[in-house]
Amino acid sequence: MTRLDSPFRIGDATVPNRLYRAPLLECAGNGPGAVDRLVAELEPAAEAGAGLVCQGATIVRGEGGCAAPGMTRVHDDGFVADLSRLTDAVHNHGGRIAVQLEHGGLRSMETWHAGFREDNPDLEQLAVSEPPRLLRAMAATGFLDYDARVLSTEEAYELAADFGRAARRCADAGYDVIHLAGANMGILQQFLSPFYNRRADEFADGARFLELVHDEIRSRAGDVPLMTKVPAETAAPPVVRRRLSADDAVDICARLADHGYDAVVPVTASVFWDASVVRGEYPARAWSDDRYRAGYEAAFGGRLRARLVAFGNWVESKAYDFDPTWNADLCRRVRRAVDVPVLCEGGVRGRAEADRLLGGACDAVGMGRPFYAEPRLPARLLGADDAEAVCENCNNCAVPQAAGAPGVCRTPRVLREAGKLRRAGAYEPSEE
Template sequence: MAALTDPVDVGGVAVPNRLYRAPVLECAGTGEGAVDALIDELAPTAASGVGLVFQGASVVTAESGCAAPNMTRVHDPEFVAELERLTGTVHDHGGRIFVQLAQGGLRSLEAWHAGHRERNPEVEQLAVSRPPWQLRLLDRVGLVDLSPRVLSTDEVYDLAEQFGRAAGYAADAGYDGIHLSGANMGIVQQFCSPLYNRRDDEFGTGADEPPGSGGLRFLEAVHDAVREHAGDVPLVTKVPAETAAPSFVRRHLSFEDGVRLATRTAEAGYDAVVPVDVSTFWDMSVIRGKFPERAWSAAELQSGYAAAFGGPVRARAVRLLNRVQARGFDREPGWNADLCRAVRRRVDVPVLCEGGIRERATCERLLGDDASPAAADLVGMARPFYAEPRLGARLLAGEDALCASCNNCTVPQAAGEPGRCRTPSVVRERATLERAGAYERRGGSGDEGTVADEREGE
């Protein structure tokens, strides 16, 4: 059993404790002011004592690939070199920082954001295969606008190479590790998912192979490219099990498929895995919680929603769908725990668990207690850091997060707004805690530990 305040080793990098800020959109962009915006967003988290900070999904291609407005791109070595100011700041606070690399594929802005599509009419979405019929149906009725370009075998290798080059730029800029965005309907999940991947080349899944085999080969190609460009920098990836897929989706990754894929990924040389229960689509399986009534009703955001979804009528349709979905997903804190625990029994690398974690007791339970075996070696939170950028100080001192999973922070991002808490009761409580000095960093961390050392004694 490990405590949240215990140190841990991830791919040779000593992390001072087992709390991490899970990847979440910083909405910093790539232009002037982006580095300062990232420092403003992430430095307070490191200063509060969080051991590992993940910079959210950063796109490896020069065009397409952004799944939401104002995402950061990391294809340009000159821009990434400027991020040394960010990594240096995190290191000055005693933390570690990994960058999450991403490419949205069919989830990219061009498919769903009407305003972006009007400004960029020629941009296509990278596709693993011909889009599944469900997306083609949405395209026919006008809810999305697909312009897919199915990748050739050579282009798949080129894409893996782009991940590798971006990883090399990041390592040169002082990032401690690389995290692949392997779920949430990004391109990596699309390679892994039998719904999206119907290729007949080496990146497809043969008739005699288990689901996800083509995705594993893509992950192996990315691994090799990262090693070529970034050396032995720690490499982590999310690994999906598509158990939250809608009932009308017949082809998806089962729980057992997700466990097998995570196990094979670790065997392929990845230094840690983040198993997640998700859908085949970008829906509220990613951000489970309450329906964000305040965010949808805010008068100042209506024009942004209309621009994103193609008019006020379509924006209201998306709002209705959001309301329905808010009732459809389990909100049990640590909803990925069962999958993580099953994977952890099979691998000898760290397993990271996230998903609705809000209380210190949940963190300790996931790390292992007398009642249940450990599900993870590190535990992460994402949305709570929108509400409390310096949350680490309170969590590491034994307190709980204020976040109520109301999602008023996330929906406005579709309108190009930054992620921040918009729930008045939470904002007031944070202000009260700030005045009381609750976010002053307290305590320290112990000696370095390794996953292998702990499991030997379990």
């Protein structure tokens, strides 16, 4: 039986245990205090015993590409060098740290955030191909706005080089693992997805672009361990005919592992940014909170449109209700097909679930949203076989991020329970 507290390797990096903090939006940006905020967000997980801490999606270019307000960029040598304070903080607790590199492409704020578009009228989205007809039809409603520049072959090579440059900066700053945001509808998924990718050049084979990114990272950052998410677009609605099947995702994982990726994170996904990413309840508290109303209206283009988006979120919550360990079956299939570690996240909420997954479905287990309520959650999970996260999957943590608010738990009964555990000393790591 593989234990949660046993070490494993991602490339040349030894990770002290198999519990990791999955990538979340830290909303730290790049301004004064950004590194301090990242330390405050991520160090507690390492101090509490997480073997691997993943910094959330981080943009490889200095302009455009942010999928949400407040995302951090790693295009600047000076700023990234200062991130060594973060990596040192994690290392001082014996943990390892990964940075997730991303560019949003058609999912960027240039597409969906009305206020951002108004403030940046000359900023184009980057696109793998012309936006799909279904998305162009949706743009007629006014919720989306497409002014996309389709990447030429030369520009695709330059984007891959930017991933390589960003990885080099991060490796120099002490990050142990480079983690590509190959899902969540960012540009890497758009290359992989037949819904988005209708190119006629070498990158019509979308996995070829991820191979190129690998090669650029290796040429610029050496043998820094490299992993990526890989999507199966099985959560897309039936109207979407062109999508990645589970078989496609397994094949892509095997191909990338053969090409030199050191680990993969298979996930079920949609082709839209919808509630399939954060399955759970409709976040009524977050949508009705007056503190975020102005931010929602700025993001979606007015009060009526914000209300319509909230209604759409309610509809989606019925289609994408919480499903424990929802990526486990896909991970199990991938693990049989590859010889590199498979990491599983999505709906894992307790130690017993993690123990069941290890050795069969995956080699390491990650949790994301539960860390908003319990930043020091690993101490409980590693210390008791029956430990369960207090997270209720209500999504009140996530929706306000569209308004530029930080990701924190906003549900009083969950916070009360976490407070009781804190006062009882449950978040102190074991001395063993």
